[in-house]
Amino acid sequence: MAQNIYDNDEFFAAYSGLRRSIEGLDGAPEWPYLQAMLPDMSGLRVVDLGCGFGWFCRRAAEAGAGSVLGVDLSQKMLERAEADTDDSKIIYRQADLELIDLPAASFDVAYSSLALHYLADLPRFTATVAQSLVDGGTFVFSIEHPIYTAPLNPGFVTDDAGHVSWPLDHYMVEGSRTTEWLAPGVVKHHRTITTYIHSLQTTGFVLEHFHEWVPTPEQIDEFPDWATDLDRPQFLLIGARLMNPVGCDFGTASAHIAPVDPLPNRQ
Amino acid sequence: MAQNIYDNDEFFAAYSGLRRSIEGLDGAPEWPYLQAMLPDMSGLRVVDLGCGFGWFCRRAAEAGAGSVLGVDLSQKMLERAEADTDDSKIIYRQADLELIDLPAASFDVAYSSLALHYLADLPRFTATVAQSLVDGGTFVFSIEHPIYTAPLNPGFVTDDAGHVSWPLDHYMVEGSRTTEWLAPGVVKHHRTITTYIHSLQTTGFVLEHFHEWVPTPEQIDEFPDWATDLDRPQFLLIGARLMNPVGCDFGTASAHIAPVDPLPNRQ
Numbered sequence: 001m002a003q004n005i006y007d008n009d010e011f012f013a014a015y016s017g018l019r020r021s022i023e024g025l026d027g028a029p030e031w032p033y034l035q036a037m038l039p040d041m042s043g044l045r046v047v048d049l050g051c052g053f054g055w056f057c058r059r060a061a062e063a064g065a066g067s068v069l070g071v072d073l074s075q076k077m078l079e080r081a082e083a084d085t086d087d088s089k090i091i092y093r094q095a096d097l098e099l100i101d102l103p104a105a106s107f108d109v110a111y112s113s114l115a116l117h118y119l120a121d122l123p124r125f126t127a128t129v130a131q132s133l134v135d136g137g138t139f140v141f142s143i144e145h146p147i148y149t150a151p152l153n154p155g156f157v158t159d160d161a162g163h164v165s166w167p168l169d170h171y172m173v174e175g176s177r178t179t180e181w182l183a184p185g186v187v188k189h190h191r192t193i194t195t196y197i198h199s200l201q202t203t204g205f206v207l208e209h210f211h212e213w214v215p216t217p218e219q220i221d222e223f224p225d226w227a228t229d230l231d232r233p234q235f236l237l238i239g240a241r242l243m244n245p246v247g248c249d250f251g252t253a254s255a256h257i258a259p260v261d262p263l264p265n266r267q
Numbered sequence: 268m269a270q271n272i273y274d275n276d277e278f279f280a281a282y283s284g285l286r287r288s289i290e291g292l293d294g295a296p297e298w299p300y301l302q303a304m305l306p307d308m309s310g311l312r313v314v315d316l317g318c319g320f321g322w323f324c325r326r327a328a329e330a331g332a333g334s335v336l337g338v339d340l341s342q343k344m345l346e347r348a349e350a351d352t353d354d355s356k357i358i359y360r361q362a363d364l365e366l367i368d369l370p371a372a373s374f375d376v377a378y379s380s381l382a383l384h385y386l387a388d389l390p391r392f393t394a395t396v397a398q399s400l401v402d403g404g405t406f407v408f409s410i411e412h413p414i415y416t417a418p419l420n421p422g423f424v425t426d427d428a429g430h431v432s433w434p435l436d437h438y439m440v441e442g443s444r445t446t447e448w449l450a451p452g453v454v455k456h457h458r459t460i461t462t463y464i465h466s467l468q469t470t471g472f473v474l475e476h477f478h479e480w481v482p483t484p485e486q487i488d489e490f491p492d493w494a495t496d497l498d499r500p501q502f503l504l505i506g507a508r509l510m511n512p513v514g515c516d517f518g519t520a521s522a523h524i525a526p527v528d529p530l531p532n533r534q
Contacts (some may be wrong), residue, residue, distance in 0.1 A: 035353065058491045096302075147435065167424075167432030168414065169498040172481040192500075193460065207474045210464045214439040231436040233459075 002098045002118055003187045004075035012162075014182035024055035030142055030213040030235045034113070037140045037209040040077060041065045044108040047132065049097055049141075050115025054081030054090070060111075062088045065214070069107075071095050082087035090119075102132035105217075112141040114235075117149055117188045122199050130203040131240055137242045139205060145212060145233040147176060156228060159261040193236070200240045209239030239260030269365045269385055270454045273319075273341035281449035281511040292324035296407055296493075297480040297502045301380070304407045304476040304506030308332045311375040314399065316364055316408075317382025321348030321357070327378075328354045332453060336374075337386060338362050369399035379408040381502075384416055384455045387443070389466050397470040397509055399495060400459075404509045406472060412500040416444060433499035460503070467507045476506030 019027040019250050024037075034059070041063035048056050051070030060068050069090045072078050078092050083094070098119055110129045119125050129139055148170040158164050174191045197207060213235040215226040272278050286294040291300075304398045308330035315323050318337030327419050335357045339345050352359075365386055375513050386392050396406055415421070417438040425431050441458045464474060480502040482493040 111296075147438065151432070159434075163434075163436075164403045165418070165434030165436045167430075168435045169430070169432045170459055171414065171480065171499055172497045192479055194477055197385055197474070201475075207464070208468075212439065212461045213461055230439045 001074055002096050002120070004073050005118075005183065005186050005227035007076050008016070008074075008183055011155075011186070012074075012076050017155035021053060028113075029219060030237060031209050031213060033213060033237050034111075034140055034142060037138075037211075037237065038109065038111070039138055039155070041109070045106060045236055046109045046111065047102065047107045048102075049069065049110060049112040049129070051081060051092065052077045052113070052120075053087050054092065055116070056111055056113060057090050058085060058087065059217045060109075061087045062213070065089065067091075069093060071100065073097065100125075101129060102128055104131050105134050107132050107134070108137050110139045110141075112226075114142050115146065116141055116196075117144045119184075119192070121190050121192060122189075122195065126199045126205075127201045130205065133242045136244060138208075138239065139200075139242070140209075140237075140239045142213075142235055142237045143196070144188065145236040146171065146190060146193050146196075147232050148234050149188055150179065154179060156231070164228070164231065166228075168232075196236075196238065200238075204242050207238070208241050210236070211237040213237060269498050270389070272450065272453050273339075275450055278450035278453070279341075280399075289376050290319060291320070292326055295380075296482060296486060297504060298432050300478050300480060300504050301378075301407055301409060304478075304504065305376065305378070306405055308376070313376045313378065314338065314369065314374045314497055316367075316377060316379040316396070317385075318348060318359065319380070319474060319527060321352050323378055323380060324348070324359075325352060325354065327376075328356045330377075334358070338364070338367065340364065351419050366515065367392075367395060370487065371398050372401050374399050374401070374403050377404070377406045380411050381411065383408055383463075384411045384457070387456050387527050389456075389458060389462065390469075393466045393470045394481060395470075397472065400509045402509060405466075405506065406509070407476075407504075407506045409480075409502055409504045410463070411455065412503040413438065413460050413463075414499050416455055416502050419444065421446060423498075431495070431498065432502075433492075435496075435499075436485060463503075463505065467505075471509050472507035473504070473510045475508050476504070478504040480504060480521045 021135055025031040041060050043066045045067050045071045046060045046065045049071050051057050051072050055069045057070040068090045070081060070090060073096050075094060078094055083093050088222050097115060098121055110133060147168060149213050151167060151169050156164055156166055172192060174195065177188050179186055179188060200207060212233040213231050214233060220227045273282065282288055292298040298495050308327050310333045312334050313327045313332045314336045316338050318339050318368060321337050322454060324335045324337040337348060337357060337359045340363050344363060345361055348359055364382060365388055375401060412436060418434060418436050422436055423431055439461065444455050444457050446453055446455060467474060482496050486496045490496040
């Protein structure tokens with residue numbers, strides 16, 4: 001079972017004060033890039049995995065989605081999501097993404113914002129998403145960038161000459177990382193970009209979009225702290241499509257290429 | 268025009284002494300992963316862009332390739348490649364990959380080992396490769412990992428507590444990096460993973476393989492210095508396929524998704 005840090009009072013209070021918790025998607029600077037990876041929502045069946053306060057669920061419904069299922073582990077998050085939602089097309093459900101089952105071929109779009117790095121078992125989750133989508137379905141998600149999650153003791157350092165850097169270590173060593181973010185003892189799971197992409201490809205997805213978010217010069221003028229993202233990316237955004245090889249030469253053309261296995265967990 | 272550092276006497280002498288220069292592909296630990304990304308070579312027309320001493324050209328011919336064109340900027344490298352090759356299926360040609368033209372739809376496989384990070388103009392190169400391949404053709408290449416090329420002054424550091432890290436900076440700031448590797452003044456071009464993948468996708472490729480190389484425990488036992496690759500990857504290996512959207516729903520299904528533009532060069 002995943003750690004339910006969002007129901008921790010200290011964490012919840014701090015998270016509720018973040019700009020993205022108050023302003024929603026408009027307060028999340030990576031949102032425009034995720035939005036560009038998503039299809040026209042008209043009539044589509046959407047699932048939001050790790051929906052939090054429901055900002056994306058409501059936006060999807062406003063954009064014409066036929067139905068939206070929002071899933072989260074945190075009861076506190078879901079209570080506010082319910083309170084802030086007045087749309088019968090949106091249903092919220094409490095579930096642990098580590099253990100969740102989803103109905104087969106029932107969604108056109110799966111979305112997940114900054115949740116997958118909390119999951120220990122990525123292959124199970126990716127396979128669950130894949131079987132829940134129709135052929136041609138879209139899976140768009142953001143994660144903390146592996147460069148950001150890799151270090152055992154993350155943090156920028158400034159050397160004697162004033163040079164700022166992000167001391168990277170253990171990038172290739174996958175596994176859990178316990179850090180302090182809003183509250184102590186937050187457990188995240190670091191894995192390489194290789195593993196994220198491989199997990200998609202082995203469950204039938206084709207990578208469509210890959211975007212390491214970085215602030216614009218205008219954003220850095222407004223939020224000078226964000227300039228550190230030029231040194232090390234914080235968010236990785238990925239868009240993939242579930243491909244049906246029938247009627248398409250992709251599956252047959254690549255069938256004779258041996259897959260490259262992911263690296264064993266080196267921890 | 269690209270820097271011709273391989274024709275520098277000091278660099279050439281040092282490069283000639285590397286294990287991969289003496290033992291060829293068997294001395295390049297990332298080779299088995301590249302090999303797994305390549306199709307059965309029987310009868311295929313192959314181009315090796317940055318062929319160096321011709322190790323891959325000869326291996327491809329031995330594996331049954333119908334023809335192999337090896338291209339390199341360095342006259343010194345090509346002289347040894349010619350001297351070491353006795354196979355009429357292999358042709359070598361001196362050319363600058365920054366400026367090269369290749370005949371249209373003339374190759375089944377394009378290969379490039381550790382060369383693209385020397386090129387300033389990646390979009391031109393990727394487009395040149397794309398138009399030179401037949402539909403369904405394969406493009407497999409390795410590069411120095413962007414985590415490796417990003418820092419302005421790359422190198423591991425050990426802090427007072429004995430903790431070793433790779434001080435990452437300027438990951439999101441693309442552009443040239445002048446470093447010392449085998450000789451001073453070697454010019455490489457750093458770009459993000461986003462840019463590499465976007466360059467492939469905008470020229471008609473679908474990403475098939477993505478592999479951040481890491482040594483095995485057995486390799487680290489044999490070469491203890493390689494353990495630093497657990498902290499920061501050195502090589503990124505990519506395999507892509509040129510996709511003909513005709514007869515395949517990939518092109519039409521994704522047509523309504525707005526592309527995500529690459530970031531402007533922030534240097």
